[in-house]
Amino acid sequence: MSHILGRSAPTSPGDSARTDGLIQALDPRTRILAAAGFALVAVALTSLWLMLIALVMAGLAMGAARLPAGPTLRRMAMMDGFIVVLLVMLPFTVPGPAAFTVLGWPASWAGLEQAAAIALKANAVALALLSLVGSMDPTTLGHALARLRVPERLVHLLLFTVRYIAVIEAEYHRLRRAMRARGFRPRTNGHTLRSLGYLIGMLLVRALERSERILQAMKCRGFTGRLPLLDTLRFSARDGVFAAGLIPVLAGLLILDFAHVPAA
Amino acid sequence: MHIVDGALSAPVLIGGAVVATGGLALGLRSLTLEKIPAAGVLSATFFVAALVHVPIGPSSVHLIMNGLAGLVLGWAAFPALFVGLLLQAVFFGFGGVTVLGVNTVAIALPAVMVGLALRPAVSGPDARLAALAGLAAGSLAIVLTALTVALVLWLSGDAFLAAAKLVVIAHLPVAVIEGLVCAAAVTLIHRAKPELFAALAGPATLRPA
Numbered sequence: 424m425s426h427i428l429g430r431s432a433p434t435s436p437g438d439s440a441r442t443d444g445l446i447q448a449l450d451p452r453t454r455i456l457a458a459a460g461f462a463l464v465a466v467a468l469t470s471l472w473l474m475l476i477a478l479v480m481a482g483l484a485m486g487a488a489r490l491p492a493g494p495t496l497r498r499m500a501m502m503d504g505f506i507v508v509l510l511v512m513l514p515f516t517v518p519g520p521a522a523f524t525v526l527g528w529p530a531s532w533a534g535l536e537q538a539a540a541i542a543l544k545a546n547a548v549a550l551a552l553l554s555l556v557g558s559m560d561p562t563t564l565g566h567a568l569a570r571l572r573v574p575e576r577l578v579h580l581l582l583f584t585v586r587y588i589a590v591i592e593a594e595y596h597r598l599r600r601a602m603r604a605r606g607f608r609p610r611t612n613g614h615t616l617r618s619l620g621y622l623i624g625m626l627l628v629r630a631l632e633r634s635e636r637i638l639q640a641m642k643c644r645g646f647t648g649r650l651p652l653l654d655t656l657r658f659s660a661r662d663g664v665f666a667a668g669l670i671p672v673l674a675g676l677l678i679l680d681f682a683h684v685p686a687a
Numbered sequence: 688m689h690i691v692d693g694a695l696s697a698p699v700l701i702g703g704a705v706v707a708t709g710g711l712a713l714g715l716r717s718l719t720l721e722k723i724p725a726a727g728v729l730s731a732t733f734f735v736a737a738l739v740h741v742p743i744g745p746s747s748v749h750l751i752m753n754g755l756a757g758l759v760l761g762w763a764a765f766p767a768l769f770v771g772l773l774l775q776a777v778f779f780g781f782g783g784v785t786v787l788g789v790n791t792v793a794i795a796l797p798a799v800m801v802g803l804a805l806r807p808a809v810s811g812p813d814a815r816l817a818a819l820a821g822l823a824a825g826s827l828a829i830v831l832t833a834l835t836v837a838l839v840l841w842l843s844g845d846a847f848l849a850a851a852k853l854v855v856i857a858h859l860p861v862a863v864i865e866g867l868v869c870a871a872a873v874t875l876i877h878r879a880k881p882e883l884f885a886a887l888a889g890p891a892t893l894r895p896a
Binding site: 465466505544545556580635641 | 718727750759880
């Protein structure tokens, strides 16, 4: 089954053994907490060199999760595409000594540095998040969040959303295929916008009708308002070793940054 | 528009996280467990809707549909859109960790606001009024989102002021597109299943077993 969120549950145990890396051997909660801790530290850094180290760490995590480098880095590039305009503008809006001028507009060193800092931090955090958390099954993410005391209703909402994204997406493609069969070609005009609006309205109507059937089926099977989370999350020695390695490194980054040891 | 990690100042990030937590708490309070299947499947639908691209000349933009989410989900739009943003950040790498609160506020708060203001009009008997309210909800939500993004950028430093203005200008055509798409969606729902606008609004229709 191809799932839009990337990895779906492995179809057989042998499958998962082949594709899983060191990251997947950790408890999902460890991975979520590590990603959150890494993000907080990376965002707090002020030295470009230390940000570069953080980006390298995120790259190592990608390797340890055995994520395919091509598609993963393409996703990062898409994210960079969103922010490139913001970054390009910064050298011209941050005051400071000019590094160079473009058509008479001075670009400041301070602005260049700030743009580089944002690019490094954004990529480091996104890559670490994709590697540590994005490499797990979406359902596992929900269970791990529940075990980390995220409110039960939010977890249930997440689990339902994850479960039905693929279903609704299949429905969406079915409707789009039907539209294409009737000669629909998306263009920049009112007809396209109206057709897409009807399409989304139809998806919502069908989604609600589907949810009514889901609720009836759940009640039929004794749903009393709680979804029991059947899993066996357990911290192991590996998680201890990982934490014992990561925490000093993150603390070291913060201390070095605070002391401004590297000349940046 | 996703803001990434590393751009915003700490007070803005913390403020965003606090407001998002409050919105989530209010949104979850309205979600009784009987409504969670409906909220979840609709949340999945809005996630898929955000993958729909509309061509603009040689380029294209993806839909956001937060105005429609507000009309359909009400306060539940807050947790539903949060879940969508969380999944996009974790599995697509769009957005980030520390900016999750700010991004949620920028998308979900306008959704809830236009939802609360315009839901009576879309669920009324007048189809023309419903379509107009849909148009207003779709475009207003995007304008409010763009203004929120611009505000958090500007609050993070004067250097972002130019970028903040650019965000608002760049979202104006998106607001027109979203308004028209939302009006069409509301028209269809109004004709095919008007009770959709009340599905998550009213009291629980099914008592706990």
